[in-house]
Amino acid sequence: MHEEVQIQTDYITLGQFIKLLNILDSGGMVKAFIQDVGAVVNxxxxxxxxxxxYPEDIIEIEEFGSYIVKKEA
Incomplete structure (x- = not known):
């Protein structure tokens, strides 16, 4: 099952999304992680x-889990 992550805007960038999850300590770590490991999007x-x-996109991040983007009502 995917963990739902709520956003208030129409979309969010992958870097902002990972930062929002608080799984890495800094923006620099997010940048390096995405360049080296990456994430599976859809x-x-x-x-x-x-x-x-965008809402309903599924993001899988190695060693951290699976997430689905949802727009706040």
Whole structure:
């Protein structure tokens, strides 16, 4: 099951999303993590911090879990 992550905007970038999860300590760590490890977005490996994530996108982050983006009502 995916953990729901609520956003208030129409989209969020992958870098902002990982920072929002508080799984890494700093923006620099997020940047390095995305470049080195990446994240799986809707089944595709992604290494761009600026990748836009929209509601219902599924993000899998190695060793941290699986998440789904939801828009706050």
């Amino acid at each position: 089944g595709e490996l992604e290494h761009r911090r600026g990748r836009k994530l």
